[in-house]
Amino acid sequence: MDDSRPIFLQIAEQLENDIVSGALPEESQVPSTNELAAYLRINPATAGKGVNLLVEAGILYKKRGIGMFVADGARERLVAQRRDRFREQYIAPLLAEARGLGITPTQLAAMIGEEDAR
Amino acid sequence: MSTIVRATGLTKTYGIGGGAVHAVSDASFALEENRIHGLLGRNGAGKTTLMQLLTGQEFATRGTIEVFGERPVENARVLDRVCFIKESQRYPDDFRVRHVLRSAPGFFPEWDADFADELVERFRVPLGRRMKKLSRGQLSAVGVIVGLASRAPLTFFDEPYLGLDAVARQLFYDVLLADYAEHPRTVILSTHLIDEVSNLLEHVLVIDDGRIVIDADADDLRGAAIDVVGARSAVDAFTADREVLHRAGLGGLATATVANLDDAGRKAARDAGLELAPVSLQQLVIRTTVGANAGHTNGENE
Incomplete structure (x- = not known):
């Protein structure tokens, strides 16, 4: 857990990461709030808040008496959301740092190509 | 959620006149039911006095306290539902660990003897040893066991970890979280090992020089x-x-x-x-x- 952001947001993000990576496939069961709390050593109410965030967003759904499951189509929706954020989260800071070091956008593009080819 | 503890203008002064010490000054706050609250502050900030006031062991100089909606002082309806584990707990001279565990159900209606036995094993407490022969860590472990197995609807832990090594402290935090998840209740944990417990807490009160200086949800403070x-x-x-x-x-x-x-x-x-x-x-x-x-x-x- 990092100290700069609320834990419930970090829980939601961690679950999202697992859905995007495929570790939590669609229609699979998500660990219970108490399991998450015990494993991550956090308050169960905080874990519940993180899970509820994803329920409200339709990423997870509840099967009464059984538990939480990953919704159909959840991965695709998360990937789309993350693509939207990719520019501001990664491209903008990358360009800013490159500019500070005197690397032009063209040089940067070439560097990305070289790195990918390695 | 409902309020389980409410203090209004709570003040505790020791001594009179110029030498008077304000252990707690004009503290007003409300604690919600079934949460883990942290009571944080330096040594001498007023944490223990505040808990003694809330559990009816001290009389307030000014202000009011409501616990379960009633005054706690000499009130069995309140005190039967409260467990206060303090660092300086005294026991009768000839008491052994097993005597403490045997007398506990008389104080705590929700006492779970099987859970207590399990904790005795996990904390490796010698059942037959006299309380006054226990090491500081073993004494703390007995307090932790009583506090957890009491399952009291309102449980106070006043720096329960003195002498406990890192392994035993982690065990305490893990058992507290797991048992709280199974049996929700209100826990007030006074500590200055803040890094160790910050992820356990849902709400935080910080007291400094007798005054409440922070009263906020833990996630809001991040x-x-x-x-x-x-x-x-x-x-x-x-x-x-x-x-x-x-x-x-x-x-x-x-x-x-x-x-x-x-x-x-x-x-x-x-x-x-x-x-x-x-x-x-x-x-x-x-x-x-x-x-x-x-x-x-x-x-x-x-």
């Missing part, structure tokens, strides 16, 4: 303050019209702990060439209780 680090002139310019909790500097470098910096503020700091670093709950408490400008001297470093 990111509530942020360290701004950089050249002294840039830090000074950036913080000129902002709320600064603490400053420190080394030569031309300065660090300012800034409260409530929003996204725009963060961007402004980065654009000014300043670096941002998160502030842990423990650091936030230290910086809140040490006085805003205590570190505002050249050459001071943390």
Whole structure:
């Protein structure tokens, strides 16, 4: 857990990461709030808040008496959301740092190509 | 959610006249049911006095206390539902560990003897040993076992970890979380090992010099303050019209702990060439209780 952001947001993000990576496939069961709390050593109410965030967003759904499951189509929706954020989260800071070091956008593009080819 | 503890204008003064000591000064707060609350503060800040007031073991000089909606003093309806584990607990001279566990059901209607036995094994407490022969850590372990197995609807732990090693403390936190999840109840944990418990707490009260200085949800405190680090002139310019909790500097470098910096503020700091670093709950408490400008001297470093 990092100290700069609320834990419930970090829980939601961690679950999202697992859905995007495929570790939590669609229609699979998500660990219970108490399991998450015990494993991550956090308050169960905080874990519940993180899970509820994803329920409200339709990423997870509840099967009464059984538990939480990953919704159909959840991965695709998360990937789309993350693509939207990719520019501001990664491209903008990358360009800013490159500019500070005197690397032009063209040089940067070439560097990305070289790195990918390695 | 309902309120289980409410204090209004609570004040406890020892002595009279010029020598009077205000152990608790005009404290007003409400604690919600079925949460884990942290009561944080320095030694002598008033944590223990506050818990003694809430459990009816001390009389308030001024102000009112409601626990389960009633006054706690000499009130069995309240005290039957309360467990107070304190560091300085005394036991009858000839008591052995098993006597403590056997007498516990008389004090705590919800006592779970099987759970207590399991904890005795896990904390490796010698059942047959006399209480006064126990090591400091074993004595603390007995307190922790009684506090957990009491399953009291309102449980106070006043620095329950003295002498417990890191393994036993982690065991306490893990068992507390697991048992709280199974049997929700209100827990008030007084500690100054804040880093160890910050993820367990849902709500935090910080007391300093008898006054409540922070009363907030733990998650709201995350990111509530942020360290701004950089050249002294840039830090000074950036913080000129902002709320600064603490400053420190080394030569031309300065660090300012800034409260409530929003996204725009963060961007402004980065654009000014300043670096941002998160502030842990423990650091936030230290910086809140040490006085805003205590570190505002050249050459001071943390």
